[in-house]
Amino acid sequence: MTPDDPGRVAPKPGATIVLVVPVYNEDQGLCALRDRIVAVMDRIPYDWSCILVDDGSRDASWSVIESFVAADARFKGIMFSRNFGKEMALTAGVEAALGADAVICLDADLQHPPEIIPQLIAKWEEGYDIVATIREKVADYSLVKKIGSKTFYWFMCRFTDLDLPPNSTDFRLLDRKVMETLSKFTEGSRMFRGIIDWMGFKKTYIAFCAPARSQGKPAYPVKKLFNLAINSFTSFSLVPLRLAGYLGLIIMAVTLPLLCGMVLGNWFLAANITPIAFFTVFNTLLIGIVLCALGMMSLYIGHIHTEVANRPLYIIRSRAGAWDAPPVTAAPPRP
Structure with missing residues (x-):
């Protein structure tokens, strides 16, 4: 890649990524x-x-990171006090990179090939604020993950106000203005790329084929992916709450004619329906409505509790490398 390629904007002198x-x-x-x-x-x-x-790795990852920092000053390390999740790790990294002209987020398992980075930068030079990637194919995705992924994106595209293309990833470039805006978000239950897509800005996509993991086991098993999907959906959509109301209306629309039919059959057709049958049908449907409504409401109440608690998004145990700003042990306090 050269700065004088045709159709390219010359890089800014001293720009940092x-x-x-x-x-x-x-x-x-x-x-x-x-x-x-x-x-x-x-x-x-x-x-x-x-x-x-x-x-919060349990293996020798931090020791390896420290060795990188000692050998090359361009590498820096942040170690959390425990496992806070990938969304918070990305948040901490972007906040630590504030002041750079752009940041590029990618996974450590090489399923986000670094060789794609020049393409991201080329689109950024064209004037895009966000350059995201879309997986065309994943080498080692199980059938369960494929079905879950398709289902997740189907719901997110139809029942939220996000512009979230299917198979989009966290492998993306963010301009300085996007980084600064992202640092103002305070919610604890977050979907990193969902927040970025919600912002807007000028955005484009690059497709790539994700290879199999280079080493080790996936850091995001099905259980964690399911929890992330639930948190993401309830963070950006009120549809579950509305569905509880819609379900109640549907059940009432079905129950009322059924009960009327049972009453008329018992009175005029000698159906001989017992009182316990009436009570069982009616009571079961009411219990279903209440449990469904409570279940949906509990998800949102859980989010409210998380935000009201106002805990730090993450806690930093240690840093490695040369940092311009003095080290801190926690995320900035939320208002």
């Missing part, structure tokens, strides 16, 4: 990740650095 990589039990593949990042980033006409956020 920061890579943010969440890390959770990835010690086996970090060396390969570093080598591929360096090989790609050393060919771009920008100053760059890489922030590796250790999200």
Whole structure:
């Protein structure tokens, strides 16, 4: 990649790009990740650095990160006090990168190929504020994950106000203005890319094929993916609450004619329907309505509790590398 390619905007002198990589039990593949990042980033006409956020790993990931920092000043490390989740690791990395001209988020398992980065930068140079990626194919996705992914995006596209294309990923470039806006968001239950897509800004997409994991096991098993899907849906949509009301109306519309039919049959057709049958049908339907409504409301009440508690989004146990700002131990307080 050269700055004088046709159709390209010349890079800003002294512009900086920061890579943010969440890390959770990835010690086996970090060396390969570093080598591929360096090989790609050393060919771009920008100053760059890489922030590796250790999200409470239980293996030797932090020791590997410290070795990177000692060998190359362009690498920096953040270690959480425990596992706060990928969404918070991305948030911490972006907040630590404030002041850079752009940030690029990618996974540590090499399913987000660093070789795609020049394409992201090229679109950024064209004037886009957000350059996101879409997976065309995933080499090692199970049938359960494929079905779950399709279902999740179907619901998110139809029942929220997000512009969230199917198979979009966290592998994306964010301009400085997007980073600064993102730092103002305070919710604890968050979907990182959902918030970014909600912002708007000038955005484009690049498609890529995700290879199989280089090493280790997936950091996001089905259970975590399911919990993320539920939190994401309830964070951006009021449809579940409305569905409870719609369900109540539907059940009432079905129950009332049924009960009327039972009464008329008992009176005029000698159907001999017992009182306990009336009570059972009516009571069962009422219990179903109440349980459904309470279940949906509890999801939103849980989100309200999380926000009212006003806890830090994450807690930093340690840092590695040269940081311009003094180290902090927690996320900035939320208003």
